[in-house]
Amino acid sequence: MHILVLNSDKTKIIDKLADINEKSDIKISILGKEEYRPLYDSSYCSFYGISSYFDIKTLKQKFLQIEQEQKIDEIIATTEKSLFAAGFLRSYFGIVGSSITIGLATSNKLTMKNLLKQHIKIGEFFSIANVEELTYLVETSDYPIVVKPAVGSGTKKTIKLENSFDPESPDIEEIFSNQEPVIAEEFIKIQNEYHCDAVISNGKIVFQSISRYFSPLLGHLGGLNGSVILTSENKEVKEILKILKEIIKQLHMENEVIHLETYTDQMGKMYFGEITTRIGGAGIQETIYQKYGVSLSSCIFGDLETIKNKQEVSGFFAWVGLPGENGTIQKLKIPTKNENNSIVKVENFYNVGDKMEGERSSIFFSAIVYLQCKTLRELQKTLEYIQNYYEIEAV
Amino acid sequence: MHILVLNSDKTKIIDKLADINEKSDIKISILGKEEYRPLYDSSYCSFYGISSYFDIKTLKQKFLQIEQEQKIDEIIATTEKSLFAAGFLRSYFGIVGSSITIGLATSNKLTMKNLLKQHIKIGEFFSIANVEELTYLVETSDYPIVVKPAVGSGTKKTIKLENSFDPESPDIEEIFSNQEPVIAEEFIKIQNEYHCDAVISNGKIVFQSISRYFSPLLGHLGGLNGSVILTSENKEVKEILKILKEIIKQLHMENEVIHLETYTDQMGKMYFGEITTRIGGAGIQETIYQKYGVSLSSCIFGDLETIKNKQEVSGFFAWVGLPGENGTIQKLKIPTKNENNSIVKVENFYNVGDKMEGERSSIFFSAIVYLQCKTLRELQKTLEYIQNYYEIEAV
Numbered sequence: 001m002h003i004l005v006l007n008s009d010k011t012k013i014i015d016k017l018a019d020i021n022e023k024s025d026i027k028i029s030i031l032g033k034e035e036y037r038p039l040y041d042s043s044y045c046s047f048y049g050i051s052s053y054f055d056i057k058t059l060k061q062k063f064l065q066i067e068q069e070q071k072i073d074e075i076i077a078t079t080e081k082s083l084f085a086a087g088f089l090r091s092y093f094g095i096v097g098s099s100i101t102i103g104l105a106t107s108n109k110l111t112m113k114n115l116l117k118q119h120i121k122i123g124e125f126f127s128i129a130n131v132e133e134l135t136y137l138v139e140t141s142d143y144p145i146v147v148k149p150a151v152g153s154g155t156k157k158t159i160k161l162e163n164s165f166d167p168e169s170p171d172i173e174e175i176f177s178n179q180e181p182v183i184a185e186e187f188i189k190i191q192n193e194y195h196c197d198a199v200i201s202n203g204k205i206v207f208q209s210i211s212r213y214f215s216p217l218l219g220h221l222g223g224l225n226g227s228v229i230l231t232s233e234n235k236e237v238k239e240i241l242k243i244l245k246e247i248i249k250q251l252h253m254e255n256e257v258i259h260l261e262t263y264t265d266q267m268g269k270m271y272f273g274e275i276t277t278r279i280g281g282a283g284i285q286e287t288i289y290q291k292y293g294v295s296l297s298s299c300i301f302g303d304l305e306t307i308k309n310k311q312e313v314s315g316f317f318a319w320v321g322l323p324g325e326n327g328t329i330q331k332l333k334i335p336t337k338n339e340n341n342s343i344v345k346v347e348n349f350y351n352v353g354d355k356m357e358g359e360r361s362s363i364f365f366s367a368i369v370y371l372q373c374k375t376l377r378e379l380q381k382t383l384e385y386i387q388n389y390y391e392i393e394a395v
Numbered sequence: 396m397h398i399l400v401l402n403s404d405k406t407k408i409i410d411k412l413a414d415i416n417e418k419s420d421i422k423i424s425i426l427g428k429e430e431y432r433p434l435y436d437s438s439y440c441s442f443y444g445i446s447s448y449f450d451i452k453t454l455k456q457k458f459l460q461i462e463q464e465q466k467i468d469e470i471i472a473t474t475e476k477s478l479f480a481a482g483f484l485r486s487y488f489g490i491v492g493s494s495i496t497i498g499l500a501t502s503n504k505l506t507m508k509n510l511l512k513q514h515i516k517i518g519e520f521f522s523i524a525n526v527e528e529l530t531y532l533v534e535t536s537d538y539p540i541v542v543k544p545a546v547g548s549g550t551k552k553t554i555k556l557e558n559s560f561d562p563e564s565p566d567i568e569e570i571f572s573n574q575e576p577v578i579a580e581e582f583i584k585i586q587n588e589y590h591c592d593a594v595i596s597n598g599k600i601v602f603q604s605i606s607r608y609f610s611p612l613l614g615h616l617g618g619l620n621g622s623v624i625l626t627s628e629n630k631e632v633k634e635i636l637k638i639l640k641e642i643i644k645q646l647h648m649e650n651e652v653i654h655l656e657t658y659t660d661q662m663g664k665m666y667f668g669e670i671t672t673r674i675g676g677a678g679i680q681e682t683i684y685q686k687y688g689v690s691l692s693s694c695i696f697g698d699l700e701t702i703k704n705k706q707e708v709s710g711f712f713a714w715v716g717l718p719g720e721n722g723t724i725q726k727l728k729i730p731t732k733n734e735n736n737s738i739v740k741v742e743n744f745y746n747v748g749d750k751m752e753g754e755r756s757s758i759f760f761s762a763i764v765y766l767q768c769k770t771l772r773e774l775q776k777t778l779e780y781i782q783n784y785y786e787i788e789a790v
Contacts, residue, residue: 054451056479060574071524084451091496093576094505094522094545101486101496110489127489129466150489179455181488 002027002070003301004063004089005045006053006082009036012285013078016297018044029066031059031085053085063089076300080152080276083107098277102251106276110150110183113272120246120272124186131167131176137184138165144187147172149180160187188265193273195227196240196260197280197288199299199307200253205244207299207307209288210237214320214383223323224387225365226283228316228379229291239270247275257300259284283319283347283368290344290370291317316373320386321365327394328355334367335389342382345370356394366392397422397465398696399458399484400440401448401477404431407680408473411692413439424461426454426480448480458484471695475547475671478502493672497646501671505545505578508667515641515667519581526562526571532579533560539582542567544575555582583660588668590622591635591655592675592683594694594702595648600639602694602702604683605632609715609778618718619782620760621678623711623774624686634665642670652695654679678714678742678763685739685765686712711768715781716760722789723750729762730784737777740765751789761787 003026007013017028021044030040034049046069048062066072075095077086087103089095098106105112113125128134128147138145138161148158157178159171166172175182193215198208211227230237240262247253247260259280261273279285279296288294291313295306322334329352336346347368350356358364369386373379398421402408412423416439425435429444441464443457461467470490472481482498484490493501500507508520523529523542533540533556543553552573554566561567570577588610593603606622625632635657642648642655654675656668674680674691683689686708690701717729724747731741742763745751753759764781768774 052452056449056451057447057574064574064576067524071528088499091499091506091509092503094509099496100499101494104483104486104495108487111486114486114489129462133466179452179459181459 001025001074002029002072004029004031004066004072004075006031006075006077006079006086007036008032008079008081009039010078011039012297014039016301020301021045027070029069029072031062031066031082053082056088059085059089060092063093067093074302077103078278078300080107080278083277097254098256099252102253102256102277105251106278108151108181109274110181112274113183116247116250116272119250120243121270122272123188126184128182128184131172134161134172134182134184135165135167138163141186145184146187147175147182147184149175149178150183151180188263188271191264191266191268192236193261193263194230194236194240195280195284196244196258196262197284197296198244198258198260199294199296199304200248200256200258201304203248203252203254205241205248206304207292207294207310208241208244209292209294210234210240211284211287212236214318224320224383224390225323226318226320226368226383227287228318228376229287236264236270243270243272244275247272253277255302257296282321282365283370286345286347286368286370287317287319290372313372316371316376316379318371318373318379320369320371320383322367322369322386322390322392324350324356324358324364324366325392325394326356326358329353329366329392329394331391331393332366333389333391335369335386338382338385340378340382342371342373342378343369343386344372396420396469397424397467399424399426399461399467399470401426401470401472401474401481402431403427403474403476404434405473406434407692409434411696415696416440422465424464424467426457426461426477448477451483454480454484455487458488462488469697472498473673473695475502475673478672492649493651494647497648497651497672500646501673503546503576504669505576507669508578511642511645511667514645515638516665517667518583521579523577523579526567529556529567529577529579530560530562533558536581540579541582542570542577542579544570544573545578546575583658583666586659586661586663587631588656588658589625589631589635590675590679591639591653591657592679592691593639593653593655594689594691594699595643595651595653596699598643598647598649600636600643601699602687602689602705603636603639604687604689605629605635606679606682607631609713619715619778619785620718621713621715621763621778622682623713623771624682631659631665638665638667639670642667648672650697652691677716677760678765681740681742681763681765682712682714685767708767711766711771711774713766713768713774715764715766715778717762717764717781717785717787719745719751719753719759719761720787720789721751721753724748724761724787724789726786726788727761728784728786730764730781733777733780735773735777737766737768737773738764738781739767 028045030045030047037047040047075086075090077083083103084107087100090097091100144162146160193213196210199206211229213227256277260275264270285296292310332352337343350366423440425440425442432442435442470481470485472478478498479502482495485492486495539557541555588608591605594601606624608622651672655670659665680691687705727747732738745761
């Protein structure tokens with residue numbers, strides 16, 4: 001067995017690879033950006049460096065070079081940027097798994113929505129060629145327009161436009177100089193946002209965890225962000241699973257770990273947001289592990305043992321990201337425990353004196369705090385406690 | 396209306412573009428290899444040069460640059476090499492038409508056969524990683540193996556292997572150093588070979604022409620190659636259309652001009668060979684025009700007028716390619732007319748003194764001769780006449 005892994009610097013995956021190597025005789029090859037070579041220990045894998053996941057010629061060359069060693073049985077992409085390359089290589093070289101269509105659709109909102117629009121509820125959307133077209137759309141629409149690049153994760157570079165706007169504003173110019181397709185969407189006032197993290201095996205859902213984001217439900221909590229896993233009694237759970245089943249059917253998904261985002265409008269109607277074939281970011285993976293004992297990093301390598309042995313712990317499991325601050329950190333006060341012990345774990349990414357650099361987005365955190373609460377009321381109280389306690393100052 | 400055409404040096408397409416420009420206000424942009432720039436007159440189209448159809452980053456850049464001028468409504472690929480790029484751009488930027496799956500499948504035999512194997516009759520095939528795997532396959536198979544690159548047109552670089560072979564032979568080494576996936580197929584002794592050229596509009600077949608290749612039916616005729624259009628009474632016509640319908644369904648084809656190849660084994664069982672979404676090469680297009688008055692080059696631009704006005708001329712229409720000879724041509728004797736006037740047109744590519752350079756393959760011709768015969772017997776006689784008459788000498 002020979003697995004080709006397209007990974008960046010995701011350390012959980014790297015640890016998992018070392019683990020797999022120890023327990024089995026699976027040969028592991030890594031195709032990654034040259035700069036990440038030092039992260040990989042040559043005792044358990046062979047690293048092949050590339051400069052881009054979008055140079056077809058080099059991808060083919062590297063693949064054939066790796067296959068000279070041993071036939072590749074499986075390709076695993078662990079990052080959004082490598083989904084297309086993985087799909088391409090599978091389809092091109094006849095490797096079982098997500099096709100190039102899935103690879104492209106899950107990394108490009110325009111491709112995805114075009115494939116699904118006839119089958120599930122999606123807000124109106126448009127492919128925008130240039131500023132003139134955007135101007136026309138904004139001026140003739142009955143609703144505000146949200147415009148953003150169709151490729152790339154996180155919520156950065158999203159602009160809301162109403163009636164008229166300055167076509168020469170730097171934000172607009174940045175979107176059109178981004179070298180990616182631009183998508184404009186009907187602005188829908190959101191009631192709740194959800195994410196569904198699931199494991200698909202032979203075309204069937206064998207594990208799912210459905211969560212609700214705190215925002216906008218709980219207000220912005222001073223920049224706190226995170227989500228709580230819902231219990232299966234929630235009526236939204238059924239609606240979201242219906243959407244997922246339709247996507248599996250339309251995209252011919254066979255074996256995947258997916259992260260799906262949906263939302264409801266003010267009337268409570270459920271809409272498809274986006275889906276990707278990788279593990280959800282931030283604290284999602286760890287929260288699922290705490291609630292169910294399921295390891296999604298094992299699942300992406302086809303090891304479904306933790307699903308078979310799944311044990312659901314009662315209570316509300318949640319993660320909270322503490323918003324970062326660019327600069328050198330002068331003060332950092334992170335809550336690590338509280339009265340009722342609902343804080344169960346803290347992942348600390350920075351200390352005083354460290355330099356934080358990043359774009360303000362939904363995933364720019366100084367730390368992630370994990371919670372286990374008996375009730376939603378207790379969760380709300382804990383979030384308020386964290387909000388009051390947390391302090392960060394950087395210059 | 397703005398059409399982006401991915402074309403090389405195909406002159407019929409270039410003429411068609413000039414024609415379209417004259418008759419309409421359709422804006423035409425060309426994305427092609429920089430070396431072909433001089434072929435395009437800037438009075439009727441804008442030419443954008445690239446160095447490769449497989450550099451995703453450049454493809455995206457050029458597309459966005461062209462869209463700054465005017466939104467692109469349609470993308471047309473006219474060559475096998477550009478099918479993938481066209482499919483990618485359509486799927487990536489949300490342009491109606493053949494998806495990236497069709498683009499990849501129609502240019503890669505491995506991808507195609509993997510997508511279709513559960514739905515239509517295909518000979519056994521295998522993806523081959525390296526020489527060791529090929530050796531194992533050849534040694535353990537009950538039948539001879541045909542091995543070739545999965546990408547590229549024509550029948551060059553195809554090797555038949557039985558029982559054992561020299562893994563270090565130059566032919567084998569060339570196949571594995573070709574930077575393309577290698578496909579090994581069960582060798583099936585062929586009775587007849589067919590091609591089907593069809594136009595698909597909104598998922599339905601609106602025109603089809605089904606032909607039988609001369610070889611192997613008529614023996615090799617001293618290297619003569621070509622095909623004759625079959626009448627609809629032929630039972631093979633129905634079988635081939637059934638295969639085509641299944642492909643349209645499986646690949647979600649909407650609007651295409653396709654060229655499908657099939658064959659029968661010694662028992663007369665019909666097998667899928669390959670399919671591509673472009674006009675068939677050599678004399679196929681012209682023969683169809685003579686028989687039906689249908690212009691496939693118009694059809695690829697969505698103009699189906701000649702199909703609506705189709706008029707089938709009775710008789711057997713065929714084309715014959717006269718095999719080339721590498722070197723400077725010393726003698727060239729090409730038949731231009733015959734007693735019973737069954738030779739109706741000759742396309743002469745070379746004259747004495749010209750230098751012919753090319754790889755010996757199924758499409759290396761000095762000229763193409765077009766025939767109209769009353770009976771298949773007359774066709775056979777004419778082919779024998781051409782075979783006896785044709786002479787080429789080169790040094």
